[in-house]
Amino acid sequence: MIDMESHIKDLLSDAINSAVRNKDLVFPEGLEIILERPRREGQGDYATNVAMLIARHWGMKPRDAAEIIKAHLGQSEYVEKVEVAGPGFINFFLSDEWLTGVIKDILAKGPDYGKSDIGRGKKAQVEFVSANPTGPLHIGHGRGAAVGDATASILSFAGWYVEREYYINDVGLQTKILGRSVQSRYFELLGKPEHAPFPEDGYKGDYIYKIAEEIIAEEGDKFFSLPTEETLDYFRDYALEVILNEIKKDLEDFRVNFDVWFSEKSLHERGLIDEMVDFLTRRGLAYEKDGALWYKSTLFGDEKDRVLIKSNGEPTYFASDVAYHKDKFDRGFDLVIDVWGADHHGYVPRMKAAVQALGKSPDALQILLIQFVSLIKGGKLVPMSTRAGQFVTLREMMDEVGVDAMRYFFLMRKCDSHLDFDIDLAKSASTDNPVYYVQYASARIHSIFKEAASRGVAVVDPEKVELSMLSTEEEKALIKCLARFPEEIKKAANDLAPHILIYYVYDLAKAFHSFYNAHRVLGEENSLTNARLTLVRAVKVVLLNILHLLKINAPEVM
RNA sequence: GGGCCUGUAGCUCAGUAGGAUAGAGCGACGGCCUCCUAAGCCGUAGGUCGCCGGUUCGAGUCCGGCCAGGCCCGCCA
Numbered sequence: 001m002i003d004m005e006s007h008i009k010d011l012l013s014d015a016i017n018s019a020v021r022n023k024d025l026v027f028p029e030g031l032e033i034i035l036e037r038p039r040r041e042g043q044g045d046y047a048t049n050v051a052m053l054i055a056r057h058w059g060m061k062p063r064d065a066a067e068i069i070k071a072h073l074g075q076s077e078y079v080e081k082v083e084v085a086g087p088g089f090i091n092f093f094l095s096d097e098w099l100t101g102v103i104k105d106i107l108a109k110g111p112d113y114g115k116s117d118i119g120r121g122k123k124a125q126v127e128f129v130s131a132n133p134t135g136p137l138h139i140g141h142g143r144g145a146a147v148g149d150a151t152a153s154i155l156s157f158a159g160w161y162v163e164r165e166y167y168i169n170d171v172g173l174q175t176k177i178l179g180r181s182v183q184s185r186y187f188e189l190l191g192k193p194e195h196a197p198f199p200e201d202g203y204k205g206d207y208i209y210k211i212a213e214e215i216i217a218e219e220g221d222k223f224f225s226l227p228t229e230e231t232l233d234y235f236r237d238y239a240l241e242v243i244l245n246e247i248k249k250d251l252e253d254f255r256v257n258f259d260v261w262f263s264e265k266s267l268h269e270r271g272l273i274d275e276m277v278d279f280l281t282r283r284g285l286a287y288e289k290d291g292a293l294w295y296k297s298t299l300f301g302d303e304k305d306r307v308l309i310k311s312n313g314e315p316t317y318f319a320s321d322v323a324y325h326k327d328k329f330d331r332g333f334d335l336v337i338d339v340w341g342a343d344h345h346g347y348v349p350r351m352k353a354a355v356q357a358l359g360k361s362p363d364a365l366q367i368l369l370i371q372f373v374s375l376i377k378g379g380k381l382v383p384m385s386t387r388a389g390q391f392v393t394l395r396e397m398m399d400e401v402g403v404d405a406m407r408y409f410f411l412m413r414k415c416d417s418h419l420d421f422d423i424d425l426a427k428s429a430s431t432d433n434p435v436y437y438v439q440y441a442s443a444r445i446h447s448i449f450k451e452a453a454s455r456g457v458a459v460v461d462p463e464k465v466e467l468s469m470l471s472t473e474e475e476k477a478l479i480k481c482l483a484r485f486p487e488e489i490k491k492a493a494n495d496l497a498p499h500i501l502i503y504y505v506y507d508l509a510k511a512f513h514s515f516y517n518a519h520r521v522l523g524e525e526n527s528l529t530n531a532r533l534t535l536v537r538a539v540k541v542v543l544l545n546i547l548h549l550l551k552i553n554a555p556e557v558m
Numbered sequence: 559g560g561g562c563c564u565g566u567a568g569c570u571c572a573g574u575a576g577g578a579u580a581g582a583g584c585g586a587c588g589g590c591c592u593c594c595u596a597a598g599c600c601g602u603a604g605g606u607c608g609c610c611g612g613u614u615c616g617a618g619u620c621c622g623g624c625c626a627g628g629c630c631c632g633c634c635a
Contacts, residue, residue: 036574039581049577052615062615086578087616132635174635292633303561303631310633317635345562346630371563372628413571416563418628420570425584429597432584436597444595451594491574503572506582517590517599558597 004078005487008046008092009033011079015072016054023068028057037484044083044091045480052088062088099476100467102483106538107462114485114545118493119160123332126152127262128339129251130167133244134178135205137394138384140341142254143419144370145394146410148339149256150498151368153549158493160335165260166251167324170240171268172317177202178243179236183228185212186235190221196228207246211239250394254403255551267323273315276323277308285357295322300353300362322354329360337496342369342416366496370415376422401426404552408435411498411550434506439555441509442547445540446556448521452533455522459537460530469531474515478535481511482542498550505546512539 012033020027031054038047051066058065066084073082080095106113128148131141149164156162169175181202187195189212202208215238223231251258267273277293280286285296291311295318298305308319328336336355340347348369352362375382375392384391397406405426412434413419425433452459470479484504492500521532547554 032575034575036577038578039573040578043578047578052577055615089578169635172635290633294633307633312633314633316633320635342563343629348562369563417571418564422570431597433597434583437583440595440597444598448594455594487574495574499572500574503582510582513598514600516594517596520594522594558595 002078004094004098004483005035005046007076007078008035008048011073011076012048012050012069012090014074015069016050019068019072022072025058028054037487038089038091043085043089044081045094046092047089048092049089051084051090055088066090096468096471099470099479099483102479103467103470103534103538104462106482106541107534110541111545111548113541114489115157115159116486116490116493117159118490119155119158121159121161122334123163124152124155124160124335124337125163125165125328125331125333126155126337126339127165127167127328128337129247129256130169130339131247132169132174133240133247134174135203135243136207137247137250138391139373139375139394139397139421140370142394142397142406143373143410143415144339144341145251145254145256146407147368147370147415147498148337150407150411150501150550151337151339151496153551154489154492154498154501155496157549158489160493163259163333164257165262166258168244168261168263168265170244170263170265172264175236175240176232178239179232181208182211182215182239183223183232183235185209186215186223189213189216190224192224195224207243208239211242214242250398253398254394255407262324264320264324267320267327272327273319273323276326277315277319279326280308280322280357283357295354295357297350297353297357300356302349302353306350318350321351322357325351325354325365326358329355329358329364335364335366337366337368339368339370342371345369368415368496371418373410373419373421376420377424379424382423404439405433405435407550407552408438408502411502414497414499435552436558437513438505438509438543438547439553440558441512442540442543442554443556443558444516445512445536445543448533448536452522457522457529457533459533462534462537465530465534466527467531467534469528470535472519474511474518475532475535478511478515478539481508482538485542485545501546501550505543505550508539508543508546512543 016027016031019025031050033048033050035046035048038044051069052062054069055062055065058068063084066088070082070084070090078095078098078101079092081093083091083093085091109115126148129137129141129145131137137145152162152164177199180196180199181204184193184196184198184202185208187193188198189209215235223234248261277286280295285299286308287294287296292307293309294305295308296305306318307316308322309315325336338351348367351367352365355365356362375384382392401423409421409426410419426435429436431437470476488500488504492498515535519532521536522529524532544554
């Protein structure tokens, strides 16, 4: 099966070239032929505005240029008709041969249908979630997890080599506060709260008590006799490990698996921060002022220079991050994608500036900012505040609404749009719920095959099926929808935008449901039943490919 | 004060490098199961794309200025 888009582009550029020769015209410098898919019926399957772009160079009206190009177009068995329309569009109507070719192509490729090679095997890394291991994941992390994971899957499907990575902030002030919080609860539970007062900005959640209880169960009161400063590291390390394990389990149950768990501590232990500082200093990109070491990020568009090493000798969080990103690029990634909460957006310019200091294009780092999620329950906003320890955890949500609905809802919107997550809607087994709508298509397809088997209708080799019998409006619309999948993958990969696939899979389910309601697959005359059954097989392939990619279940029965 | 994101139908949102008559879902209204799952389908209504100006053959899309909402602006992490 040929790539229809490039086929039509070839036809067009050949036509323009021969028009240029015949009519003694010029071929405009840098002209690029763009195809689009017209929204409206009657405007063909593909359209181009190239005549409108070229008209000025040829000194004629757009429609006249379009007619000249059309007159020079070569024949193609896949193109049924070409029309000049509107202000000067050239519309291509594809033939029935093309439609049947789509179905055969899908069934031949199966799970590979829709794959692309636009990544050309280059290395991409997606770093996401990376929540501090100081407490359980909440729903905001869930959205980042879904978006990061789906983005990675899409890139992989589009021909990139992809790794998923989680950055563990296992050093620094927050971990110390965590340690103090647990230590304090430990003494509190043992009736000696005065030994270690609860820190002012400590972690107040119940999980801190649980960890303290575990320690009591394992170690009893053995820390009574030791100075609290000496045992702090124990409490901190213990808590970090417990919490990180919970995070890992939450993510696994959310169907996210990381290739690399990268410890910030290891950056320090391997001396990578000093190495980075040397690197910048040697290049004249760092200077001392007020006893601190500063990075000249203003050279690369940041609004002010940033401190790398504080006057007390400690590196800033930013320094760790620069060293971390240097390490990412040192590991050979061509594209590094960071998924951050949108509240970190002010951090983007300095990170981009850092990437340039490392000698990379700022585009080698792409940052996806994940906007906040508002939970709606009973039509009302669920109040949430991390500071007050009042938040809904990822685990609670998974238990309440299920992973399929969560992943679908988190992927449903552009990641930089606020998301209203309607819990009642996500849970409802009703027509309103888009997850069920899409999954219902899967269940119906399975039901057709089950019924076919019980009626003794065999699956026939697509080459031996009269696919030309698929001639109704709904059938053609469904096939055209199937044919869009590879393009949707490319779009989603280029834009790092999983929501494109959610919109597409919804369209596909809609086209299928329309077909299903308008026509019967089984019980028709043999050749028609075979043709429709073959079409349904193709729908199943595409539907499953998408749902697998997004890690949403495709139930056989609902 | 500066910066980033958002502003499209009653609600929630799409909208391809600037293209043709503005797109879905929900909600509202009206139809469709003797039949492979009605968790479905079909139809109707609903819009000065926040406001004003500019760029051009053409602007929801690009530029400038306002307005509204959210977020950020530390030798915190």
